[in-house]
Amino acid sequence: MTDVSHPSSFAIDVPAALVDRARRGDAGAFEQLYRLFERPVFTLALRLTGDREEAQDLLQDTMLKLFDRVGEFRGDSPFWGWLRQIAVNDALMRLRRRGRLPQTEEAVDAELECHDVMLPAAAADAALLTRALGRMADATRSVLWLYHAEGYTHDEIAGLMGRTPSFSKSQLARGTRKLRELLKIEQELSHA
Structure with a gap:
């Protein structure tokens, strides 16, 4: 991805120690990650779907995937980019399943x-x-x-x-x- 003058709201530095604690199943680490990324995930989901309820569902789905998949994070890119990709993929998949993505202007x-x-x-x-x-x-x-x-x-x-x-x-x-x-x-x- 190219550098942009306005970084993503996801661009939050996450200490490696926090990610390591989450990998070990530390509930406090997951709570910290949730609090750090709740707003950016919700905002992204809302902007892509245009629906508050759907955005709330996507927030929960993304955070559940974080909980299930944090062990897959290899650390070769920023944690925020990895989590953002999960949120984007979930939102676009939801739009595809509902037949809403192909529509154009x-x-x-x-x-x-x-x-x-x-x-x-x-x-x-x-x-x-x-x-x-x-x-x-x-x-x-x-x-x-x-x-x-x-x-x-x-x-x-x-x-x-x-x-x-x-x-x-x-x-x-x-x-x-x-x-x-x-x-x-x-x-x-x-x-x-």
Whole structure:
């Protein structure tokens, strides 16, 4: 993965001793790991699925997998990257099982005018951003989040989603246009 200017919320230094304690089954170590990663896992799951209940289920599933698989962590990469990969795989698998991942924004984009405008100042407002992301197709929202927030490359996203890098690039471009439009609409509604 390439370096990004905005590191993932998962980028938490985890002492090797804490991971070793978890490998030995230390309940306190698991509790510490849960507390460290509860928010990043939930946020990632929410952004990929667009559903709070589903995100909560994914948080629990990911943490159970951490408990079951911590012995598989080899230490050749940061612990946070290993756990993030479990969370991403779980979220995308859930979307695939529900038949939600293949959906794209092509039809919706045809209805939107394409404006080359800067993101409105309201984009910084988390509530507006959450609502706008919630109105996007799962595949598009997932590509946007994985690329911008988690720092995945188009090749990595393509591999995760079982698609091509051009699929990732097109979803990112379409999603960016749609996000600009949705944020503009949300901003206008909040000022009305």
